[in-house]
Amino acid sequence: MKIAVCVKQVPDSWAEKKMVSGFLDRLNVDAVLNDLDEYAVEEAIRISEAHGGNDVGGANSVTVICMGPERATDAIRKSLSMGADGGILITDPTLAGADALLTSHVLAEVIKKEGFDLVICGTESTDARMSVIPAMIAARLGWAQLTFASSVTVDSKASSVSISRSTEAGVDSMTANFPVVIGVIEKINEPRYPSFKGIMAAKKKTIESRDLATVGISAQSPWSQVTDSSLRPPRAVGVKITDDGTAGEKLVAFLADKKLI
Amino acid sequence: MSNVFFLADFVGEKATRVNAELATAGARIGAVTAIVLAPIGEGSVRAAALTTGAISSIIVIESADFQNHGVAASADAIAQLVVQKTPDVLLVASHAFGKELAGIVAVITDSGIITDASDVSAEAVATQIIFGGSTTVHSQVVHGTKIITVRPNSISIDPVASSPSIEVIAIKVSEVAKKATVTATLPPVQGGRPELTDADIVVSGGRGTNGDFSAVEAFADSLGAAVGASRAATDAGWYPHTHQVGQTGKTVSPQLYVACGISGAIQHRAGMQTSKLIVVINKDAEAPIFELADFGVIGDLFTVLPQATQGVKARKA
Ligand SMILES: Cc1cc2nc3c(=O)[nH]c(=O)nc-3n(C[C@H](O)[C@H](O)[C@H](O)COP(=O)(O)OP(=O)(O)OC[C@H]3O[C@@H](n4cnc5c(N)ncnc54)[C@H](O)[C@@H]3O)c2cc1C
Ligand SMILES: Nc1ncnc2c1ncn2[C@@H]1O[C@H](COP(=O)(O)O)[C@@H](O)[C@H]1O
Numbered sequence: 001m002k003i004a005v006c007v008k009q010v011p012d013s014w015a016e017k018k019m020v021s022g023f024l025d026r027l028n029v030d031a032v033l034n035d036l037d038e039y040a041v042e043e044a045i046r047i048s049e050a051h052g053g054n055d056v057g058g059a060n061s062v063t064v065i066c067m068g069p070e071r072a073t074d075a076i077r078k079s080l081s082m083g084a085d086g087g088i089l090i091t092d093p094t095l096a097g098a099d100a101l102l103t104s105h106v107l108a109e110v111i112k113k114e115g116f117d118l119v120i121c122g123t124e125s126t127d128a129r130m131s132v133i134p135a136m137i138a139a140r141l142g143w144a145q146l147t148f149a150s151s152v153t154v155d156s157k158a159s160s161v162s163i164s165r166s167t168e169a170g171v172d173s174m175t176a177n178f179p180v181v182i183g184v185i186e187k188i189n190e191p192r193y194p195s196f197k198g199i200m201a202a203k204k205k206t207i208e209s210r211d212l213a214t215v216g217i218s219a220q221s222p223w224s225q226v227t228d229s230s231l232r233p234p235r236a237v238g239v240k241i242t243d244d245g246t247a248g249e250k251l252v253a254f255l256a257d258k259k260l261i
Numbered sequence: 262m263s264n265v266f267f268l269a270d271f272v273g274e275k276a277t278r279v280n281a282e283l284a285t286a287g288a289r290i291g292a293v294t295a296i297v298l299a300p301i302g303e304g305s306v307r308a309a310a311l312t313t314g315a316i317s318s319i320i321v322i323e324s325a326d327f328q329n330h331g332v333a334a335s336a337d338a339i340a341q342l343v344v345q346k347t348p349d350v351l352l353v354a355s356h357a358f359g360k361e362l363a364g365i366v367a368v369i370t371d372s373g374i375i376t377d378a379s380d381v382s383a384e385a386v387a388t389q390i391i392f393g394g395s396t397t398v399h400s401q402v403v404h405g406t407k408i409i410t411v412r413p414n415s416i417s418i419d420p421v422a423s424s425p426s427i428e429v430i431a432i433k434v435s436e437v438a439k440k441a442t443v444t445a446t447l448p449p450v451q452g453g454r455p456e457l458t459d460a461d462i463v464v465s466g467g468r469g470t471n472g473d474f475s476a477v478e479a480f481a482d483s484l485g486a487a488v489g490a491s492r493a494a495t496d497a498g499w500y501p502h503t504h505q506v507g508q509t510g511k512t513v514s515p516q517l518y519v520a521c522g523i524s525g526a527i528q529h530r531a532g533m534q535t536s537k538l539i540v541v542i543n544k545d546a547e548a549p550i551f552e553l554a555d556f557g558v559i560g561d562l563f564t565v566l567p568q569a570t571q572g573v574k575a576r577k578a
Pocket of ligand 1: 035036186466467468469470490491492493494505506507508509510511521522523524525526527528529532542543544545548560561562563
């Protein structure tokens with residue numbers, strides 16, 4: 001079984017993010033592996049291990065795919081230190097500020113060429129927060145999509161996948177035959193910390209870098225564009241009281257004053 | 262005149278309030294058509310539930326595939342309709358299902374997509390509040406049908422009533438969209454309270470409840486509010502995952518959000534920081550959630566909430 005995991009490098013959650021000429025300024029901010037994608041890497045490794053792993057012969061390899069600037073290699077390297085086997089970085093100056101249509105196109109083209117059985121994504125990148133890329137990749141490939149998975153089971157013959165899909169609409173049990181795009185939510189597992197051994201081993205693993213021409217698509221004009229951006233005024237400082245036995249009443253008075261009751 | 266389609270939103274067979282918001286936004290841009298996807302035989306009941314907002318027509322598509330094959334099947338039908346009718350704009354509610362559907366339709370129809378808009382102008386320019394509420398951006402789709410997902414509870418409703426024409430259209434879902442099969446469905450337990458993303462007021466509990474949500478629920482009920490929970494509370498099994506507010510739960514932007522026993526981790530904030538007013542009850546004066554509070558109480562939720570519940574009931578009596 002050949003498994004791919006799509007991971008993104010994103011600005012650190014607490015870092016101050018800025019827009020520069022319509023794009024997120026990715027260069028002047030601390031960048032990390034999107035934490036929701038760690039669950040995808042973990043799940044991929046677990047599925048591989050449950051089916052005999054990837055030793056001798058490489059039957060169940062896990063390949064990490066990332067589109068991003070050169071430094072996004074770090075996000076791939078971290079995934080490799082967790083236990084993934086190899087990585088592909090798609091990096092090209094024309095991809096800066098790529099929208100969802102372009103991102104899904106690039107990722108789908110890479111996946112198509114490599115012939116994977118399973119592609120595993122996180123639910124959401126913490127910077128774009130779209131939650132659309134997994135579904136869009138599946139649509140481009142014409143594969144089944146099993147997203148928002150809180151549990152994933154691959155059958156013993158490695159030919160089909162069943163998941164629990166957990167969303168606001170409740171929990172659905174879903175199933176599909178290979179090949180499948182899976183999206184996992186953070187309830188699914190507890191991602192492992194890279195061990196020292198894992199970190200050392202990752203240094204010897206191969207990360208292949210590809211530009212747009214190697215992927216086989218030409219530069220495209222965007223489908224959507226930011227027209228302007230501005231900083232919002234910070235929230236006004238509110239009232240803060242210590243309960244002296246009447247805080248509940250003061251809260252009610254506040255709500256009444258705001259016409260909420 | 263522009264043609265605006267929106268995908269009508271239902272929880273079970275109940276139409277949600279976001280329909281009127283999508284109709285209101287759509288009417289700024291052009292003539293509004295609501296699309297109702299329904300199981301066989303249920304289309305007309307669902308269409309009849311769309312009573313608010315300037316809706317000129319309703320298109321009903323019925324198929325058992327929508328229930329049996331998940332988002333991909335619904336998206337396929339909408340994409341076929343978009344190819345047939347070439348609307349200028351397609352508006353969809355911004356939740357897990359709506360965003361995925363919009364993404365798939367964007368791929369099939371080669372159209373641009375903008376997610377999580379908090380507003381949409383007459384020129385179909387979307388407003389988004391990003392980076393943890395620090396930045397506003399305006400964006401536009403520049404290719405194909407303008408597909409925009411709109412965050413529920415963000416647009417104030419124009420309460421006009423309409424009597425739209427209803428057309429039933431037969432569409433056969435493509436085989437490629439039926440590759441995943443739904444084998445069982447467990448709808449969320451609603452318990453008589455309003456839907457989280459629809460509610461004007463949300464009262465949420467976190468680890469500070471220590472598993473006892475009764476004070477949170479009683480206060481919520483006194484206000485007619487929905488109940489939310491932090492991930493610490495859903496992980497512990499104290500409250501269903503469907504009620505989780507935050508990055509990996511729901512995004513809410515009610516008139517009032519009350520955070521009880523919640524510390525204010527960045528992942529929780531991601532789901533509630535665009536709320537109009539925020540009230541915090543927390544024992545720890547240093548809890549980061551106080552940074553967002555319009556009204557903060559340093560205190561024990563088990564004493565503050567019951568007193569406040571009494572106070573609300575007294576005023577309503
Ligand atoms: C990938 C990822 C995704 C995540 N997604 C989400 C998400 O969607 N939503 C979410 O909420 N979290 C999410 N989290 C978890 C988040 O990081 C926090 O761990 C979580 O929000 C903490 O919940 P809490 O505030 O209830 O608990 P804590 O951080 O433990 O805070 C409990 C608070 O209760 C107060 N307290 C205790 N007793 C009382 C009392 N009697 N009265 C008043 N106050 C009291 C304490 O002072 C404390 O501030 C995510 C984390 C990760 C890594
Ligand atoms: N640039 C990228 N490179 C690789 N994977 C990505 C990229 N962008 C998004 N993804 C994947 O798609 C998921 C959802 O992202 P998004 O739709 O941007 O919220 C992420 O969790 C990743 O698994």
